Amino acid sequence: MLETQHPPHNTRLLGAYQVIRVLIGLLLLALQLTSNAHSVLGSQEQDTYIWASALYIGVCVLTLVVWPPASLRHSHHRLVGSLLFDISIMLILLHASGGVSSGLGYLIIVYVAIAAIFIRGRLAIGYAAMASVIIIGDAVYAMLSEAQQEKELFASGVLGAVLFLTAISFQLLTEKIRTSDLAAATHSAYAEHLQKLAQAIITRMRTGIIVVDDNGKIELINDSALQLMDLPQSKSYRQTQLEEISSLKAIVDEWRANPISKPAKIHTLTSGHEVRISPAVLKLGRNQRTVLYIEDNRALTQQAQHLKLASLGRLTASIAHEIRNPLGAISHASQLLRESDQVTDDDKRLVEIILQHCARVNQIIENTLSISRRKEVQTAIVDLKQWLPTFVETYQQGNNARIKLSVAPDTLLVRIDTSHLSQVLTNLCDNGARYNEKATGQKEVELHAARNDNSDTSFIEVIDHGPGIAPSDLEDIFDPFYTTDAEGTGLGLYICKELCQINQANLFHKASEKGSTCFRIDFSHHQRIN
Structure with a gap:
């Protein structure tokens, strides 16, 4: 089973991601407008913070409507663009709020983790690298222009390291989960394949099979069983009581009463056809089912007849020569005797009896040889x-x-x-x-x-x-x-x-x-x- 480069993602996770984006944007804007958090959020550039938050909310709502989770599921490029937009907006809000000290860096960690979950390969590490470089660069610029303390630069470096660690950790964890899911899906697909294969074999096998539960309901019946039992193949017999389609229930009840040493039953249908029915027990854990193996008794008899005819052919071939030669001599001598003038009428009657029975014995030999020499059936x-x-x-x-x-x-x-x-x-x-x-x-x-x-x-x-x-x-x-x-x-x-x-x-x-x-x-x- 070949794996695509960008496999489809879980629709529920993508839906949760899109909703979380909208909620985070609303929360960040509401905190800045309705509380004293504006001293921290947007403390450096309040207008930039407000416009960036509003833009983020609008874009998130728009993508939720235009690109629903089912659309993002198979579109790798849209997902990459959405995550890039999220991290870029968070960096802008971080800059407008005065850097790492505002605490918005933790949100960037969340988005880097989301990127590592949804995106495979080096691109997820690239998000962490891009955010780290911009955060450290912003700290260096602030320190040079405003003479801030070096601890801001140190905090930015630590945040960058955490971003890298988060991207690598979540990517490894996600890859392990993805591998486990892929293995489970492979095993599930293989099990389904085996089930379909077994079903196809059971359906097309020549022996009829009927599986009956303890309540007498049919759980499985293949096409051969329908044909052998002269049942319409267009009708479904699943969960049908066994007694409703034939008199097999009496055979099953008799076998269940004494399942030991029970020979196969010869069941005659209403059409006069004979089928051989062999019940057996199928154990499924704590439960058990009754399996009826149905065979065409005529086909089994046909096989026996082939063996019988083969034996008869060998026998007749060995005795035909031994019987025909003396029989021919007797018949020829009788014909010569009948043509003799010295034979009386009473003796001629005896000769006729001899010839009559010679002809009868010869006919028996001919009929027997016609059976033994029979060619293969050409139906x-x-x-x-x-x-x-x-x-x-x-x-x-x-x-x-x-x-x-x-x-x-x-x-x-x-x-x-x-x-x-x-x-x-x-x-x-x-x-x-x-x-x-x-x-x-x-x-x-x-x-x-x-x-x-x-x-x-x-x-x-x-x-x-x-x-x-x-x-x-x-x-x-x-x-x-x-x-x-x-x-x-x-x-x-x-x-x-x-x-x-x-x-x-x-x-x-x-x-x-x-x-x-x-x-x-x-x-x-x-x-x-x-």
């Missing part, structure tokens, strides 16, 4: 209102199935890898259309997209009117290799769930009206940080 912001009609058109061109699409009129922005979303919807629509055909005879499915209530996030629902899913199977439908269809591999819904999770979306089964089956994809906020 982009997509408007579902524009993207879904294109998907439906492409899907219906390549599949003998019909999709009834309904999209809300709102802008439905999501951040997603469109190749993953296309794969998920294709799989869900294939399953839905197949089961719908079994129940109604029509190979069709309903696709609905809209925005969540009280949130800026979107969702997609895939609905079919098939036989539905038994309640006993709902907990297992997303497990790998779990299927209720004799021809299924049990990897379709599992892959869809995996693809949604690595895109920070949530796929789940939703109970629908009239017994229909509904799979819903809840997307995270499109402005999320990957």
Whole structure:
């Protein structure tokens, strides 16, 4: 931090200085006019004393009006001129009053001290030198012209020495005070800088933070917490009761009742999003606060999925070759056997079963490899209102199935890898259309997209009117290799769930009206940080 040559002064001190000037001028003039002090004050040149006092009062009042303390605060030249004028007038009054013996020299000491306080460097010493030379010169002139005693000259010399001592002492003292103030200001500015830096870090960090006092009032909430909790960022929540914005108060009360060995809570919002909440104690001296660390459970699940997929990739790479070679040999031999003329019709049926299951095992291997070989997620912001009609058109061109699409009129922005979303919807629509055909005879499915209530996030629902899913199977439908269809591999819904999770979306089964089956994809906020 660079220091200017003439730093601004304290406005209050400058105001006091200007008022004192006026009061001293009025006092000196009043003493001369209304009492017997005229025998001392202005004893040598009374008219000069009166006119100098009146001039001093007028100039002081004028500068107080024209140059208020705020103006003098940043004007070094005006301050130097004012002090020079003060000392000059005091020297004139001292001369008109007969020299040092009048006692006005003490006022010059006051003004030299004021000059040392407000002015840095050799200029303050220059005021003392100027006053000392004029006082001693006036004493020498009076002694030569009027044959005064030498003690007047001695007193003038002592006064000059006192002026020098006063200027040096006050300048050293003022410099020490100024240095201390500068150090305090530097430390204060650095502390403020650290506070702003910490505030900026807390505001922009990915983990949501909410600080709550003992009364349940929010003292701090960062932008990530607002985003994760689906709260409007335009509103201030400082000093708001925690229970007014969400059901977090129950989690905090439960944790405060038994803070030991309490795992992080998984909190489901009204939009279906899941966040992981970890309370902690923040001690501030004798006081303590409760800090809620909020993380997107989908992001944590996404990281776990990456590790899982990496392990699965290494596993499938090692077994794919060992399984595919004998499987290919079995399939090839079965095809040759089927073409033989010596095979009976019953044996041909057995060969068909062998080929059917070879194809099923091969499909399982392909699905598993599609997970392990998946490329890095390439997300982009997509408007579902524009993207879904294109998907439906492409899907219906390549599949003998019909999709009834309904999209809300709102802008439905999501951040997603469109190749993953296309794969998920294709799989869900294939399953839905197949089961719908079994129940109604029509190979069709309903696709609905809209925005969540009280949130800026979107969702997609895939609905079919098939036989539905038994309640006993709902907990297992997303497990790998779990299927209720004799021809299924049990990897379709599992892959869809995996693809949604690595895109920070949530796929789940939703109970629908009239017994229909509904799979819903809840997307995270499109402005999320990957």
